[in-house]
Amino acid sequence: MSPVVGLRERKKADTRVAISRAALRLAVEHGPDSITVDDIAAAADVSPRTVFNYFATKEEAILGFDPNRSLEVGQSVLERPARELPLTALRAAFVDIATGVPEVAEISRARVDLVRRHPQLHPSYVAGYAALENALVDAIARRTGLDAEGSLYPRLVVSTAIATFRVALDRAGPGKSSLIAAIDEAFDALAGGLRPPR
Amino acid sequence: MSPVVGLRERKKADTRVAISRAALRLAVEHGPDSITVDDIAAAADVSPRTVFNYFATKEEAILGFDPNRSLEVGQSVLERPARELPLTALRAAFVDIATGVPEVAEISRARVDLVRRHPQLHPSYVAGYAALENALVDAIARRTGLDAEGSLYPRLVVSTAIATFRVALDRAGPGKSSLIAAIDEAFDALAGGLRPPR
DNA sequence: TGCAAGGTTGCAGTCTGTGCAACTTTGTGG
DNA sequence: CCACAAAGTTGCACAGACTGCAACCTTGCA
Numbered sequence: 419m420s421p422v423v424g425l426r427e428r429k430k431a432d433t434r435v436a437i438s439r440a441a442l443r444l445a446v447e448h449g450p451d452s453i454t455v456d457d458i459a460a461a462a463d464v465s466p467r468t469v470f471n472y473f474a475t476k477e478e479a480i481l482g483f484d485p486n487r488s489l490e491v492g493q494s495v496l497e498r499p500a501r502e503l504p505l506t507a508l509r510a511a512f513v514d515i516a517t518g519v520p521e522v523a524e525i526s527r528a529r530v531d532l533v534r535r536h537p538q539l540h541p542s543y544v545a546g547y548a549a550l551e552n553a554l555v556d557a558i559a560r561r562t563g564l565d566a567e568g569s570l571y572p573r574l575v576v577s578t579a580i581a582t583f584r585v586a587l588d589r590a591g592p593g594k595s596s597l598i599a600a601i602d603e604a605f606d607a608l609a610g611g612l613r614p615p616r
Numbered sequence: 617m618s619p620v621v622g623l624r625e626r627k628k629a630d631t632r633v634a635i636s637r638a639a640l641r642l643a644v645e646h647g648p649d650s651i652t653v654d655d656i657a658a659a660a661d662v663s664p665r666t667v668f669n670y671f672a673t674k675e676e677a678i679l680g681f682d683p684n685r686s687l688e689v690g691q692s693v694l695e696r697p698a699r700e701l702p703l704t705a706l707r708a709a710f711v712d713i714a715t716g717v718p719e720v721a722e723i724s725r726a727r728v729d730l731v732r733r734h735p736q737l738h739p740s741y742v743a744g745y746a747a748l749e750n751a752l753v754d755a756i757a758r759r760t761g762l763d764a765e766g767s768l769y770p771r772l773v774v775s776t777a778i779a780t781f782r783v784a785l786d787r788a789g790p791g792k793s794s795l796i797a798a799i800d801e802a803f804d805a806l807a808g809g810l811r812p813p814r
Numbered sequence: 815t816g817c818a819a820g821g822t823t824g825c826a827g828t829c830t831g832t833g834c835a836a837c838t839t840t841g842t843g844g
Numbered sequence: 845c846c847a848c849a850a851a852g853t854t855g856c857a858c859a860g861a862c863t864g865c866a867a868c869c870t871t872g873c874a
Contacts, residue, residue, distance in 0.1 A: 426839085426840055426841075426850095426851070426852080429839095429840090429852090430851095430852080433852095433853095454828090454829065454830085455829080455830065455831085456829090464853080464854090465853065465854050465855075466854095466855095467832095467853075467854055467855070467856095468852085468853060468854070470830090470831060470832080471852080471853075474831085475830080475831080476829095476830070476831090503811065503812065504810070504812055505809075505810050505811075537746075540743055540746060541739040541740055541742065541743035542739055544739060544742045544743065545738060545739035545742070548735075548738060562812050564812075564813070569813075570783065570784075570787055570798070570801055570802060570805070571805065571812060571813055573783050573786075573787075574780060574783045574802055574805055574806070574810070575810050575812075577779040577780070577782070577783050578776040578779045578780060578806060578810065580779070581775040581776045581778070581779040582772060582775070582776060584775070585768065585771050585772045585775050586768075588771075589768055589771075600768070603768055604768060604772055607768070607769065607772055608772070608776060608809070608810065609809045609810065610809055611703075611806070611807045611808055611809045612702070612703050612772070612773050612776065612806065612807065613701065613703075614701065614702055614760050614762075614769060614773075615762070615767075615769055622871075622872070624820075624821080624870085624871055624872075627821090627870095627871090628821080631821095631822095652859090652860065652861085653860080653861065653862085654860090662822080662823090663822065663823050663824075664823090664824095665822075665823055665824070665825095665863095666821085666822060666823070668861090668862065668863080669821080669822075672862090673861080673862080674860095674861070674862090
């Protein structure tokens with residue numbers, strides 16, 4: 419009998435989550451530099467070597483990159499109504515992220531805070547958006563019928579949309595205005611050609 | 617007699633350049649992963665320990681971050697005519713970079729190529745734009761009279777402009793269309809609200 | 815000329831990250 | 845039910861990045 423997802427895959431997914439949860443928790447508690455891979459491994463109940471089987475670096479573990487996530491978001495952009503403008507479809511996808519499973523959003527916010535408090539993480543954090551960018555460029559290229567690499571437009575619109583999302587994320591810090599409101603304000607300005615507010 | 621810039625400072629600047637030149641050259645020749653800090657130090661004729669006095673990481677040395685450079689670009693934005701729109705002033709500043717000292721542009725292009733060929737460098741490369749972003753946010757805040765942090769606009773316009781510049785840089789690869797043309801096309805699209813090409 | 819500030823170096827040590835080979839667990843087919 | 849293949853986990857040895865510290869050298873100035 420071959421289960422839709424076998425015990426093997428489920429265990430792998432669990433292990434990945436366990437490592438990344440442990441890494442995030444420890445990093446939040448003690449700071450990313452004060453913890454070692456050994457600490458993370460111990461907290462996740464695996465060997466240090468195994469941590470590197472799942473994540474290329476310690477920071478990746480803390481930030482919990484999940485390649486599948488990017489593909490999901492790309493898919494959600496493809497599923498938006500065909501008549502929507504690219505920028506509108508992208509904005510909707512970001513709103514989906516923001517309003518998704520509360521627990522996921524919570525963890526995601528914790529990561530943003532952590533990066534804010536520890537700028538050493540910034541490079542790795544930004545790097546995590548590269549996979550998302552590629553997935554979205556692909557989706558936009560399909561929607562518009564443009565060539566993903568040959569044409570300037572797909573990468574341009576995705577790249578600026580992600581930048582816009584990140585500004586909104588940063589602005590909607592803990593206790594500040596809602597993320598949705600920030601996304602709306604930022605994307606309106608972007609679609610309007612970024613003229614300065616009166 | 618106190619020289620405008622003393623021997624000390626000149627030597628420091630020279631050493632920084634020597635290290636970063638050596639690091640870039642070796643990385644281009646052998647790949648960033650195949651060279652060690654010891655190699656770089658030897659090529660720059662300093663001790664390995666000294667390399668870390670100038671750059672926090674090996675990758676920083678290869679990518680040759682110079683904090684002063686960001687301040688210069690910020691200054692050039694402030695010096696644009698006051699009636700120019702923020703996006704126009706930013707675009708002009710990027711064109712200045714592209715048309716500046718040929719030798720500098722040459723090195724800068726070599727770095728872009730290197731990053732393209734070795735994506736491991738991408739995170740650090742992108743991180744290098746953080747200093748530029750902050751300098752430009754400051755400049756735009758002053759030009760518009762908006763609060764750099766309290767208002768969404770300054771960071772939004774700078775962040776998207778940098779993303780746009782980077783897409784143009786990437787597009788204008790070696791032997792491809794001119795960088796200026798790419799900057800023009802990309803910024804026109806951005807100022808037009810990123811509607812898809814007909 | 816002599817001294818203080820600042821820059822460079824070597825050293826010892828910690829930690830990240832990798833290749834490899836043994837070991838364990840899961841899935842499958844006889 | 846049992847063997848066997850496939851896939852995952854672990855330990856080990858090791859290269860190399862990076863840091864703190866203390867000694868040493870060079871520059872700027874009185």
